Amino acid sequence: MKIGWRNLWRNKRRTVVTIAAITFATAVFMFTRGMQYGTYEVNIREITRLFSGPLQIQHRDYQDTPNLFHSFVLSDSLVQQVTTVPGVRAVTPRVYTEGLIAFNHNSMGVTLIAVDPRTEPQVTTIHQKIKQGTFLQPGHRWEIVAGEKLLKNLNAAVGDTVVLLTQGFDGSMGNMKFTIVGSLRTGARELDQFGVFMALPDAWELLTMAGRVHALVVDVDNLKRLYATQKALQKRLQKTPLVVLNWEELLPEFKQGMELDNLSGLLFLVLLVIVVAFGILNTLLMSITERFREFGIMLSVGMTNERLAVVVFWEGIFLMLIGLLLGVSIAGVVNYYVQLHPIVFGGELAKISEEYGFLPVLSNTVEPRVWIQTIVSIGSISLLALVYPLFKVLHLEPLKGLRYT
Amino acid sequence: MSETRQVIIQATNVKKTYHDNGVPVQAVRGISLTIYQGDFLVIAGPSGSGKTTLLNMLGALDPPTEGEVIFEGEPLYTKTRKQLADLRLEKIGFVFQAYNLIPVLSALENVEFPMMLKGIPEKERRQRAQAILTDLGIGDLAHKRPNEMSGGQQQRVAVARAIGNNPTVVLADEPTANLDSVTGNALLDLMERMNREKHITFVFSSHDPKVIQRARRLVRLRDGVIVEEEVQK
Structure with missing residues (x-):
């Protein structure tokens, strides 16, 4: 040596x-x-904090075949079941569907995302991405927040009134007038160009699917224990048609x-x-x-x-x-x-x-x-x-x- | 020369052929030589006569192409490489023309080096090495590196290293070639004293008259064969 x-x-x-x-x-x-x-x-x-959340609870068929029917009833007992699993920090419900937005002579295909304005900020940071105006407020009806690029393409602005058209849960065509209260700039193209956020009660009425949701977005205490929390949640929900998906399964691309x-x-x-x-x-x-x-x-x-x-x-x-x-x-x-x-x-x-x-x-x-x-x-x-x-x-x-x- | 003296090395009809760019060169053409305990033997001859080659074959460094070398009764070149290394460590000391000290080690550490390889405890080998250096008159240079010493001093360190493990025989290849006559004579005095007092066997290869004059046995080589062998003293 x-x-x-x-x-x-x-x-x-x-x-x-x-x-x-x-x-x-x-x-x-x-x-x-x-x-x-x-x-x-x-x-x-x-x-995951912006939109998807680290975990989502969905109907077992929704991920492969996303439609209005692959939804589930949002009940207090379900929320209670989920929030009492160790590692779960907060949950918020969502409804997703496709629709058409129309303003003056322009119309465009959009992704409609219905959220609970009270619980959404506890799970995601989407409310912090407001470029202009405000995010959805609890109790306010018939208001939307839309992606900045979408509004630009639509030639619409905060304060304008638009019409949203979509197919309802019962097969009928639903259409309603909404006021744009905010524009979003998230950096995620799918949200900025196609995203329209509205409050859950409005979506339930527009889609005639009262009380049903597509997802419960779950935030966890510790990302490093994500898979353990996912496993525990899945175990808790084993007697239901629901599955717990992690961000890798939610965002495969x-x-x-x-x-x-x-x-x-x-x-x-x-x-x-x-x-x-x-x-x-x-x-x-x-x-x-x-x-x-x-x-x-x-x-x-x-x-x-x-x-x-x-x-x-x-x-x-x-x-x-x-x-x-x-x-x-x-x-x-x-x-x-x-x-x-x-x-x-x-x-x-x-x-x-x-x-x-x-x-x-x-x-x-x-x-x-x-x-x-x-x-x-x-x-x-x-x-x-x-x-x-x-x-x-x-x-x-x-x-x-x-x-x- | 008493024939009852103990034989250390016996070379029988050894030959060595090198290949220089594919051309075979016969450096040693058939030499038989016996080295006895206590010899002060000089293998003399002009450059290219095969002195160094013979010395290397006697010293377990270079196997002959033909013939046999017996060291203390055992054939040398049937041994494994490790056995040969162990034999060099235990029984043979080398002194080279170019001193060949390890440049990163001090004089003391160079002398200690073979002792360390032999597994002698540090304290003991340090004392032994220092004693040898002092005996050879260079005790005060113990902590100098080779590049801080003169040629004569380096060659003394090389002698100290060669005798450090109490070898049976010291093989010295042109040890005075790079030294002035005063230093060369002093070194030869030293080796004669070692031979006389400690009964260490010395075998030299040299064409230096100073060395040849001191030989008690002289073997002259020419073109790879012994042309003359005499006992001078």
Whole structure:
């Protein structure tokens, strides 16, 4: 170990370059991985808080065949059953359907979302996304809040009166006049361009489906215990035709987008790790080849190739440990800073991000899996880069070493 | 030369052929030589006569292409690489023309190095190494690195390293080649004293007259064969 340590500092420049390469790779790996996980976490948190909620209780057939009939009766006992499950923080009911909005000579297809204005703000942040006007108020009737782009396309504004047309639960066509009280800018295209929010009592009348809802949106105390809460809820509701869906099941496209992004990120990291591996291999080989003569001396005075290989192994380990330590220290600080101060971007980047269903924000994390993945990946590849130099040392003959120039 | 003396190394008709860019070169063409306990033997000859090759074959560093080397009654080159390394560690000390000290270690640590490989406890080997260096007149250089010492001082450290593990034989390849005559003579005095007082067997390869004059047995090589063998003293 002592000789290995001293050998490191014989050629300081080479050692510093190798350590710098490992440090850089470690820091980039940890920063990139942390940014992926951190940004996913922010997106999951914000997107579920914005609208879908982390969990939803639906009729078991609604997710595959969304229609008015795959709804259920909203009862106090059901709400009581749900809210008493450990981990459940709050619930709010919803009705979803499709319809047509008309203003002057313009009409457009929309998604109608009926909410309870009293409980919705306890579960989602949609009420905070009002660009102009106000959100729905409890007790107020025949009012809607619509997406900003929808209003722009419709040439309508807050204060205007529009007509909503849709098919009712009994097969009849329902139409009502509503006043626009607010416009929304959420960053989610489907809500900004097609979303119309109204109060549940209005929807029940418009759709002739009094007391029925499509979903109970559930917020949880701790996202990390989401699956446990989902399981407990499902168990509580096992004798009903209801299912509990998590955000991954509710937003499969968002989930797939994240998986794709994760894959491309991993590919980048694999390439980075391969480049670093060759860098380390090259430096170690150079360092070993230029000391063949010295190794020859050691072998000629009775050192075995195996013991010599241990010296070289320690050199590699020291390089790896120093590089890893520096890399994770630097990245740890940077990751933590970015976690506290996420990078919000605008312009074209923001548009591209929204196109893919992500928020225009980059965050980071210092959670253990990022440290573990970084240390395991860079550590393994550094150890792998040691294999060939060790092979050379193990097969070095004393005389060949002594004669090496 | 008394034939009752203990035989340490016996080489029988050893030959060595190298391949230089595919062309076979016969460095040693059939040499038989016996090394006895307490020898102060010089293998002399011009450059390219096969001195170093012979020394390497005697020292478990280079197997002959043909022939056999017996070390203390056992064939040398039927041993495994690890057994040969252990034998070099326990029984053979090497002194090289270019000193060949380990540059990252101090003089004391260089002398300690074979002792450390042998598993001698740190305190004991430190005392032993310091005692040897003091005995060789360089005790005050114990903590100097090789690049902080003169050639003569480095070669003394190399001798100290060679004798540190109390070897049966020290093989010295052109030990005075890089030294001035005063330093070379001092080093030879030292090795003669080791031979006389500690009964360490020395085998030199050299074409330096200073070394040849001191030989008690002299073997002259030319073109890979022994052309003359004499007992000088």
